Amino acid sequence: MSPSPPSCLVSKLSHYVDLDDEDRERLAKFEESEEHFADQSEIYLEGDLTEHLHVVKSGWLYGYTDMPDGRRQIVGLHHPGDILGLADIAFPHATVNLRCCTDVSLCPFPKSKMDVIFTEAPRIAALLFTMAAREQVLLIDTLKAMGRMSARERVAYLLLDLLSKLRITNGDMSGMFHLPLTQSEIGDVLGLTNVYVSKTLGLLEVDGFISRQGNKVRILDEKALIRLCDFVDRYADMDTSWFPAKASR
Amino acid sequence: MSPSPPSCLVSKLSHYVDLDDEDRERLAKFEESEEHFADQSEIYLEGDLTEHLHVVKSGWLYGYTDMPDGRRQIVGLHHPGDILGLADIAFPHATVNLRCCTDVSLCPFPKSKMDVIFTEAPRIAALLFTMAAREQVLLIDTLKAMGRMSARERVAYLLLDLLSKLRITNGDMSGMFHLPLTQSEIGDVLGLTNVYVSKTLGLLEVDGFISRQGNKVRILDEKALIRLCDFVDRYADMDTSWFPAKASR
DNA sequence: CGCGGGCTTGACTCACTTCAAGTTGTGTGG
DNA sequence: CCACACAACTTGAAGTGAGTCAAGCCCGCG
Numbered sequence: 001m002s003p004s005p006p007s008c009l010v011s012k013l014s015h016y017v018d019l020d021d022e023d024r025e026r027l028a029k030f031e032e033s034e035e036h037f038a039d040q041s042e043i044y045l046e047g048d049l050t051e052h053l054h055v056v057k058s059g060w061l062y063g064y065t066d067m068p069d070g071r072r073q074i075v076g077l078h079h080p081g082d083i084l085g086l087a088d089i090a091f092p093h094a095t096v097n098l099r100c101c102t103d104v105s106l107c108p109f110p111k112s113k114m115d116v117i118f119t120e121a122p123r124i125a126a127l128l129f130t131m132a133a134r135e136q137v138l139l140i141d142t143l144k145a146m147g148r149m150s151a152r153e154r155v156a157y158l159l160l161d162l163l164s165k166l167r168i169t170n171g172d173m174s175g176m177f178h179l180p181l182t183q184s185e186i187g188d189v190l191g192l193t194n195v196y197v198s199k200t201l202g203l204l205e206v207d208g209f210i211s212r213q214g215n216k217v218r219i220l221d222e223k224a225l226i227r228l229c230d231f232v233d234r235y236a237d238m239d240t241s242w243f244p245a246k247a248s249r
Numbered sequence: 250m251s252p253s254p255p256s257c258l259v260s261k262l263s264h265y266v267d268l269d270d271e272d273r274e275r276l277a278k279f280e281e282s283e284e285h286f287a288d289q290s291e292i293y294l295e296g297d298l299t300e301h302l303h304v305v306k307s308g309w310l311y312g313y314t315d316m317p318d319g320r321r322q323i324v325g326l327h328h329p330g331d332i333l334g335l336a337d338i339a340f341p342h343a344t345v346n347l348r349c350c351t352d353v354s355l356c357p358f359p360k361s362k363m364d365v366i367f368t369e370a371p372r373i374a375a376l377l378f379t380m381a382a383r384e385q386v387l388l389i390d391t392l393k394a395m396g397r398m399s400a401r402e403r404v405a406y407l408l409l410d411l412l413s414k415l416r417i418t419n420g421d422m423s424g425m426f427h428l429p430l431t432q433s434e435i436g437d438v439l440g441l442t443n444v445y446v447s448k449t450l451g452l453l454e455v456d457g458f459i460s461r462q463g464n465k466v467r468i469l470d471e472k473a474l475i476r477l478c479d480f481v482d483r484y485a486d487m488d489t490s491w492f493p494a495k496a497s498r
Numbered sequence: 499c500g501c502g503g504g505c506t507t508g509a510c511t512c513a514c515t516t517c518a519a520g521t522t523g524t525g526t527g528g
Numbered sequence: 529c530c531a532c533a534c535a536a537c538t539t540g541a542a543g544t545g546a547g548t549c550a551a552g553c554c555c556g557c558g
Contacts, residue, residue, distance in 0.1 A: 065393055067479055073393040087389065090382035092488040096389065115493040118371035118378075126367050129378050132385065133339035139388045140336065140345065144314055144322040146395040147440030151546070182504065191396030196546055198506060230316055232344075239341040244364040400514070431536065445514060447538060463523095 009055045009107075012081035015168065017127055017240050026121055029109075036105045043084075043098040043106070050094045052108040054084040059104030060180055063096040064188065074188040076139075077162070077181075081169050086132045089114070102180045122244045130238060138234055145229070146191050151200045153229040154190040159210065159217060160225055164233045175219040258304045258356075261330035264417070266376055266489050275370055278358075285354045292333075292347040292355070299343045301357040303333040308353030309429055312345040313437065323437040325388075326411070326430075330418050335381045338363070351429045371493045379487060387483055394478070395440050400449045402478040403439040408459065408466065409474055413482045424468040 010027050013019065019027070034057060037043060044050065046065060056078055063076040075096055078084055088094050089111060118125045138161075145157045167173050183201070184194040192200070204210050209225055211218045219225065259276050262268065268276070283306060286292060293299065295314060305327055312325040324345055327333055337343050338360065367374045387410075394406045416422050432450070433443040441449070453459050458474055460467045468474065 063389075065389075067393075067397060071397045073396045075389045075392050087382050087385040089491070090379045090386060090487055091483075092486065092490070095386050095483075111491050114491050115371075115375070118367075118375050119493045122364075122367035122371070122374070125371070125374055125378070126364070129367075129374070129381065130339045132378065132381055133336050136336040136381065136385050136388060137339060137344050139385060139392065140312075140314075140324045143324050143388065143392055143395060144316075146392060147322045147437075148316060148320045184504080188396075193547060194505085195507090195548080198504095199546090202506075234340075234344075237341065238339055241341070242338075242360050242363050244368045433536085442515060443537085444516080444539090447536095448514095451538080 009081070009083070012169065013124075013127055016130075016238050017123065017243060018246060019123070020246055023121055023124055026117075027124065034105050034107050037100050037103070039100055039103050041100050041104075043100065043104075044094050045097045046094055048094045049092065050085055050088050051111055053086065053089070053111055053114075054106040054108050056080050056082045056084065057105040057107055059100060059102040061098055061100050061104055062181075062185070062189075063098050065096050072188045073191070074185060076135075077189065079165060079169070083128070083131065085111070086128065086135065101185065123246060126243045127240075130240065134234060134238065141232070141234065149229060151190070151192055151196055152203065154192065155186075155197065155200045155204060156209070156225045157229040157231060158186065158190060159219060160222070160229070160231045160233075163219060163222070164235050168235055175222060176216060179215050179217050181215075258330070258332070261418070262373075262376055265379075265487050266372065266492060267495060268372070269495055272370055272373055275366070276373065283354050283356050286349050286352070288349055288352050290349050290353075292349065292353075293343050294346045295343055297343045298341065299334055299337050300360055302335065302338070302360060302363075303355040303357050305329050305331045305333065306354040306356055308349060308351045310347055310349050310353055311430075311434070311438075312347050314345050321437045322440070323434060326438065328414060328418070332377070332380065334360075335377065335384065350434065372495060375492045376489075379489065383483060383487065390481070390483065398478060400439070400441055400445055401452065403441065404435075404446065404449045404453060405458070405474045406478040406480060407435065407439060408468060409471070409478070409480045409482075412468060412471070413484050417484055424471060425465060428464050428466050430464075 010019070010024050013027065037059075043054070043061065058080050061078040061084070062074045063078070064072055064074045066072050084098065084106070085094075088096075117128070141157075141161075145154050149157065162179070163173065163175070163177065166177055181189070182194070183197040186192075187194045187197045190197070201210075201212065205212060209219075209221050209228075211220055225231070259268070259273050262276065286308075292303070292310065307329050310327045310333070311323045312327070313321055313323045315321050333347065333355070334343075337345075366377070390406075390410075394403050398406065411428070412422065412424065412426065415426055430438070431443070432446040435441075436443045436446045439446070450459075450461065454461060458468075458470050458477075460469055474480070
């Protein structure tokens with residue numbers, strides 16, 4: 001049941017803190033019952049009861065909301081190792097829709113078990129808190145992009161954000177990655193139209209920042225892109241200094 | 250030292266969960282050393298070491314980031330009862346600047362004490378987690394506003410958001426409130442210019458949605474505003490069902 | 499082979515910005 | 529009590545970045 005590569009969650013969290021065996025075991029238990037979803041399927045919809053959190057084992061997903069007249073905003077992209085639903089933990093019902101943009105496998109675990117983590121594994125609780133906090137900072141970065149950046153800057157920001165995120169679990173990345181989003185979806189992430197996304201990507205390519213083939217993107221001049229949109233990599237340093245000591249019990 | 254109205258933090262948190270006396274005491278301790286700041290002063294700047302969280306006792310503040318060329322985005326408005334710095338807990342340094350927009354008094358408490366909460370008061374830890382989660386959902390709502398709403402819808406959204414937030418600690422609000430932000434600042438919240446904020450507020454007034462005198466705003470037709478921007482009040486229901494049981498030790 | 503979804507491209511439009519000139523209100527010093 | 533300064537707000541005119549509409553292209557797939 002426990003595969004040779006450790007569970008996705010354990011390997012993600014271990015990046016940041018030392019976990020003792022007991023904690024590892026507890027976390028591994030979260031990833032028991034893997035579930036599979038086809039490309040384009042909806043995991044849940046706004047308003048659904050959310051009794052589970054999910055760890056992403058493979059695939060890409062996004063959270064989105066629709067407006068009555070059909071406008072849509074994508075409010076989060078999710079990748080392997082991510083924990084879905086941390087934000088929704090404050091509410092009984094989902095606040096966004098969640099859709100796959102590739103085939104996906106998830107490991108659900110019941111929200112109700114969170115109490116055990118808080119009472120018995122304060123280190124993990126602190127870590128989850130920290131990860132939720134970082135997600136919030138990333139949202140703030142996105143807010144800045146949406147409020148004050150031009151289309152070109154926003155696209156640059158998205159590409160760098162994806163690159164730095166994919167690098168966590170895939171350190172070797174040369175600057176090339178597969179982008180399984182349509183340009184309409186990219187538009188819905190960045191508050192632009194599909195048409196203008198196409199034009200902007202075209203310009204970034206002409207100007208030598210990136211190159212494309214199919215839905216693969218290669219970042220040719222990362223430094224210039226970073227300068228372009230004043231990008232800060234939030235995945236680099238994480239403060240765990242205040243965490244409760246290991247194995248305090 | 251303990252005033253007849255219980256500490257701001259205790260009264261805010263008590264809205265949502267039953268706290269036992271021990272927890273109340275612990276929370277009250279956070280609010281020991283009140284500090285005062287004048288209107289327009291900066292509490293801390295991006296990059297500063299953040300060794301403290303702060304509870305707002307009185308006044309308004311906002312978090313913001315500047316871009317190299319002077320563009321500015323305000324990324325959060327804070328009011329009495331709010332806990333500042335939950336998002337920054339993931340990082341050793343502040344990720345945004347924090348400025349007062351009225352005279353303000355804050356109660357700092359050291360980030361390092363958070364470990365005690367996680368090890369000894371799991372209920373409070375869970376509550377803090379939940380409050381951070383809700384803040385994240387509010388950011389997502391703002392993101393939707395910035396990405397997909399017109400100026401008029403965004404202004405409506407901001408006014409309703411403020412109203413519903415001020416109602417938490419001030420239940421009697423009739424729909425009128427003091428708005429201590431300049432129109433430039435409102436623009437920096439919503440990703441608009443001061444000029445267009447002026448025009449949009451003027452239109453909302455002409456159309457009978459609101460009225461203004463000085464920097465007081467009265468919401469005349471709340472339902473119409475809610476319809477206008479598809480507003481959801483996130484302060485109403487909070488899910489505490491998964492919390493660890495009270496006084497488990 | 500033909501269908502359909504996604505991408506590109508161009509012409510036109512429009513919501514919001516920019517620039518600039520008033521107006522209002524308010525605190526301050528003479 | 530007035531005059532002045534200054535910052536916020538208002539208003540209008542002109543400019544522009546991104547949206548809208550529409551046509552054509554590419555390519556995978558039944």
